[in-house]
Amino acid sequence: MLNYVVIFLILGGLFFFTGGSVGIIRLPDFYSRLHPAGKLDTAGQLMIMSALAIYVLQDFSLQTFLTATKIVLIVVFVYITSPTATHAIVEAGVRAGLKPWTKEERS
C-alpha cells in the first residue's frame, strides 16, 4: 500500500524536473530562465527525496532511521541554499548590466 505513495511521489517529482528542464531550454531570457531553475527543481527534489525516505523507512531500524534523517536533511538544506544561489545569480546579472527581455526587442 505504501508503495503506491512512493510511485506517485516519484512520478510527480519527475514531472516537476521535466518542467524545469523544458523551461530552462525554451524561455527567452536569462531572468526568466531562472524562474524554472529556482522553483521547479526544488519542488521535484522535495517530492523525490520524500518518496525515497518513505521507501527507506519501510523496514524500521536504527540504520534506516539515520538514512531517512539524512535524506530529510538534504531537503532542508536545499530549501535554504537554492533561493540563496538563485538570488546570487540574479544579483550578478543586475550588476553586470543585463537588460530584461521585452516584447519590443524580439524581432
Place this chain on the structure above:
Amino acid sequence: MMDSLFLYSGIYLAALMLVSLYRGVFGPTILDRLIGVNAIGSKTTALLVLVGLIYGRVEMFVDIALAYALLNFIAVLAASRYFQKKKGLSDESSTR
C-alpha cells in the same frame, strides 16, 4: 517492481541532465551556463540516492549526496560572486 522503477527514473533523470547540459554548453551568457550547471547539480543529488537504492547501499550514497549538495551550492555562489565583478564579460550580445 520498485527496483525497475528506480532504474528507469534514474535513466530519465540522466536524460534530463543532458537536456540541461545544452544550456550549460551553448548558453549565450556566462550566467546562463551557471543556471545549467546548477540544474544539473540539483538533479545529481536526487540521482545519487536513486543509485544507492539500486545498489542496495543507500546508507553510503546518502552521505555522498549530502556532500554534493553542499559542494554545488558553494561552487555556484562563488562563481556568481566572481563574475559580477567583471562587468563586460557576462554580456556578449545584447548591449552593444
